[in-house]
Amino acid sequence: MGQExxxxxxxxxxxxxxxxxxxxxxxxxKQWQEELERGFKRMTNLAEMVQHPVExxxxxxxxxxxxxxxxxxxxxxxxxxxxxxxxxxxxxLGISRPYIFDLLPGGSFVEHxxxxxxxxxxxxxxxxxxxxxxxxxxxCVVKILPRxxxxxxxxxxxxxxxxxxYCMGAPLSSSFVASHxxxxxxxxxxxxxxxxxxxxxxxxxxxxxxxxxxxxFIDTMGYLPADMVKAGFKLLxxxxxxxxxxxxxxxxxxxxxxxxxxxxxxxxxxxxAFPGEFFRQWVRDFYQGNKLYRGELVFGGRPVxxxxxxxxxxxxxxxxxxxxxxxxxxxxxxxxxxxxxEYIELPGGHISLxxxxxxxxxxxxxxxxxxxxxx
Amino acid sequence: xxxxxxxxxxLFELWKKQLDEGTQAWTRLLGQNPTPTPDPLSFWKPAMEHxxxxxxxxxxTTPVAPDLMSQWKQFLDxxxxxxxxxxxxxxNTDAYAQAMGKALDQWLTSYAPVKKSTDQSIEATLQxxxxxxxxxxxxxxxxxxxxxxxxxxxxDGLAAILRRLEGAKA
Numbered sequence: 001m002g003q004e005x006x007x008x009x010x011x012x013x014x015x016x017x018x019x020x021x022x023x024x025x026x027x028x029x030k031q032w033q034e035e036l037e038r039g040f041k042r043m044t045n046l047a048e049m050v051q052h053p054v055e056x057x058x059x060x061x062x063x064x065x066x067x068x069x070x071x072x073x074x075x076x077x078x079x080x081x082x083x084x085x086x087x088x089x090x091x092x093l094g095i096s097r098p099y100i101f102d103l104l105p106g107g108s109f110v111e112h113x114x115x116x117x118x119x120x121x122x123x124x125x126x127x128x129x130x131x132x133x134x135x136x137x138x139x140c141v142v143k144i145l146p147r148x149x150x151x152x153x154x155x156x157x158x159x160x161x162x163x164x165x166y167c168m169g170a171p172l173s174s175s176f177v178a179s180h181x182x183x184x185x186x187x188x189x190x191x192x193x194x195x196x197x198x199x200x201x202x203x204x205x206x207x208x209x210x211x212x213x214x215x216x217f218i219d220t221m222g223y224l225p226a227d228m229v230k231a232g233f234k235l236l237x238x239x240x241x242x243x244x245x246x247x248x249x250x251x252x253x254x255x256x257x258x259x260x261x262x263x264x265x266x267x268x269x270x271x272x273a274f275p276g277e278f279f280r281q282w283v284r285d286f287y288q289g290n291k292l293y294r295g296e297l298v299f300g301g302r303p304v305x306x307x308x309x310x311x312x313x314x315x316x317x318x319x320x321x322x323x324x325x326x327x328x329x330x331x332x333x334x335x336x337x338x339x340x341x342e343y344i345e346l347p348g349g350h351i352s353l354x355x356x357x358x359x360x361x362x363x364x365x366x367x368x369x370x371x372x373x374x375x
Numbered sequence: 376x377x378x379x380x381x382x383x384x385x386l387f388e389l390w391k392k393q394l395d396e397g398t399q400a401w402t403r404l405l406g407q408n409p410t411p412t413p414d415p416l417s418f419w420k421p422a423m424e425h426x427x428x429x430x431x432x433x434x435x436t437t438p439v440a441p442d443l444m445s446q447w448k449q450f451l452d453x454x455x456x457x458x459x460x461x462x463x464x465x466x467n468t469d470a471y472a473q474a475m476g477k478a479l480d481q482w483l484t485s486y487a488p489v490k491k492s493t494d495q496s497i498e499a500t501l502q503x504x505x506x507x508x509x510x511x512x513x514x515x516x517x518x519x520x521x522x523x524x525x526x527x528x529x530x531d532g533l534a535a536i537l538r539r540l541e542g543a544k545a
Contacts (some may be wrong), residue, residue: 131516211476239459
């Protein structure tokens with residue numbers, strides 16, 4: 001290369017491609033034309049997104065409210081209900097809104113499960129305000145979940161129910177199932193729910209009691225604001241927004257991708273606050289004390305021991321899950337006494353189990369087929 | 376016809392050389408400081424090297440196609456992934472967690488008195504204007520929630536009685 005100037009090399013580089021274009025075959029010319037068309041389409045869609053932003057129509061599967069308590073709502077979705085046992089879906093509390101589970105027609109977990117004939121119930125914990133700051137993890141397990149389970153049984157007319165916990169919904173629902181043996185839970189599913197908090201990754205380190213004083217935080221703030229939840233999750237994966245923007249630009253020519261992006265992006269930037277006492281207990285007993293896995297929790301005078309779970313168990317972990325790494329999810333397999341149990345680990349991250357094309361192909365059919373044979 | 380692969384390789388080599396020279400210049404500049412400072416580039420260098428090598432590999436192995444953009448996208452994806460891993464390593468250390476905890480502590484120390492005085496002055500203003508304060512609205516909401524809880528307990532009790540009656544009938 002010697003003393004060649006930078007500009008010379010750039011020129012030769014450009015000439016190389018120009019020469020190639022001159023000698024191009026008809027197929028190559030067609031490829032160029034397609035690439036050009038994509039470029040134009042990208043610009044058109046970008047202009048459309050900026051000038052006329054569309055509010056995505058999420059949560060379109062028909063449903064009815066069955067029960068409400070405080071901010072929590074229990075919804076029953078319309079389906080042909082070909083399976084006898086209803087399914088109660090318990091998602092995370094706080095952090096984000098549950099419409100991710102019914103994002104868009106053709107890309108909705110709820111739609112998939114109802115199409116498969118499940119009598120599907122979703123518990124929406126709601127958006128919390130200062131009046132909810134006294135709500136604790138224990139209240140959810142002792143006061144809300146037992147009533148929700150009873151409402152599911154009453155409205156469905158079934159004798160037993162299946163429970164599916166996703167993300168934080170798994171520690172919540174497994175604590176409930178483990179401490180309420182009188183509730184007839186026929187099957188239990190854990191999707192990306194952390195159980196062994198000694199293996200919970202970056203959040204586990206950042207919330208370690210050596211570095212984070214949760215009592216001081218809640219005593220000062222009263223609750224965990226949505227902006228702080230957002231900051232925590234963004235910090236967990238600082239390059240995520242860059243990656244998302246790059247992928248958006250790359251797929252901006254594709255109208256279906258843009259529609260999916262709008263819906264997912266709306267959800268991904270809509271964080272919700274944690275009630276103060278809930279966050280205090282969540283950090284102290286789970287992240288710092290790992291008390292669920294150790295069997296040291298007592299809620300409402302009832303011991304919470306995972307070995308009390310004896311029903312068939314299905315656990316789904318995600319290989320690149322940095323919120324609930326697969327090893328902390330898989331821990332439920334050895335903690336319970338169930339004989340009929342299965343663990344699968346799927347490619348992708350925390351959200352890719354519940355939203356996106358990969359989920360509809362790799363994850364949801366596995367969950368529904370496992371459950372169908374036991375419902 | 377000039378081979379575009381060779382040209383792109385040369386472009387890359389030249390860019391890399393310029394980056395190296397720039398890095399050396401900055402290092403020399405920092406080296407003029409009498410107190411020895413830790414080399415901030417040493418940590419990022421493996422990540423940058425990895426990115427550069429990836430780009431070089433892509434240009435060397437990928438056949439030239441009209442979608443030069445796809446090569447660029449591939450390079451960016453891998454660079455972002457490399458940066459993400461590097462940042463992940465930094466954030467997964469006790470030192471980082473400690474620094475974050477300390478920053479949060481300091482923020483709470485400065486925030487607490489400001490919050491207290493703001494809350495007090497807002498409350499005093501609302502009271503003077505004969506308007507309900509946040510604490511009063513929150514208290515009202517809590518009373519409604521307590522009422523709801525009592526109704527739920529009543530319903531639980533009734534359901535238990537009904538179950539017993541049904542059991543007795545059977």
